[in-house]
Amino acid sequence: MTINITQKFLIKNDCYKAGRKITPKGIMVHSTGANNPKLSRYIQPDDGVLGVNTNKNDWNQIGLDRCVHAFIGKDKNGNAKIYQTLPWNYRGWHGGGKSNDTHIGFEICEDGLTDPVYFAVVYKLAVELCVYLCKTFNLSINEIIGHYEGFQRGIASNHSDPKHWFSRHGKSMDTLRSDVKKEMEVVPVNFTDKVTVQNTAFWQAQVLVEEYQKRGFKCYINPVRSHETQEDGFACPFVVETNFQHANLVKMELETKGYSAVWETI
Numbered sequence: 001m002t003i004n005i006t007q008k009f010l011i012k013n014d015c016y017k018a019g020r021k022i023t024p025k026g027i028m029v030h031s032t033g034a035n036n037p038k039l040s041r042y043i044q045p046d047d048g049v050l051g052v053n054t055n056k057n058d059w060n061q062i063g064l065d066r067c068v069h070a071f072i073g074k075d076k077n078g079n080a081k082i083y084q085t086l087p088w089n090y091r092g093w094h095g096g097g098k099s100n101d102t103h104i105g106f107e108i109c110e111d112g113l114t115d116p117v118y119f120a121v122v123y124k125l126a127v128e129l130c131v132y133l134c135k136t137f138n139l140s141i142n143e144i145i146g147h148y149e150g151f152q153r154g155i156a157s158n159h160s161d162p163k164h165w166f167s168r169h170g171k172s173m174d175t176l177r178s179d180v181k182k183e184m185e186v187v188p189v190n191f192t193d194k195v196t197v198q199n200t201a202f203w204q205a206q207v208l209v210e211e212y213q214k215r216g217f218k219c220y221i222n223p224v225r226s227h228e229t230q231e232d233g234f235a236c237p238f239v240v241e242t243n244f245q246h247a248n249l250v251k252m253e254l255e256t257k258g259y260s261a262v263w264e265t266i
């Protein structure tokens, strides 16, 4: 399984600024309750992939009482993606009640609820994100709950998401949990996080390999395609293998160096 997570923290959101930490014990799945599948509705500024939110009602601003750890929705080209918007160990404002102290929360951006293709794609991404988080934080699959289940347990506010949407497509939190379980059985237990810079010139990748090898990382240039030669100017992916704890830092460091399209994968 490969999972691509783009990090774009909502650093202006009061929740991010509060910076309270949690030890994640579970995952709460939400859906947005609004017909707008675009990630740019919630996440800004535009990174070239998200697109611009001209309504300026995104969540990267002060004065909002809500924030989640990730969103699943469409980029500006209509491709479904996962964007992480809070560090996983920050306390989110997503469930109301005590669930915020224990559960990582993510939103799936709703469309008009009737498109089976969009639903299938975002449901699959939700499964993958849950697998990733369960493995990373050693979470029990039983602690993957919908917002409405959080309410039933008395740890979240009274919302029906994502049941009202899942049920229209023959899915439920039970199917999600069982799909996560199935996927976890096929993913190797000791997976490695990889941070990939998608497009580096070959000489840049060589410089990065030298730098990160000196620092003790296993890293390499992904083999260029056979018809290309390893000359200056050819774009090729540079890969650092690391563990989860370091992956975020390595990714942010590479972005600070000016590299874009930095992906974290397992």
Ligand SMILES: [Zn+2]
Pocket: 029, 030, 031, 094, 147, 159, 161
């Ligand atoms: Zn919710």
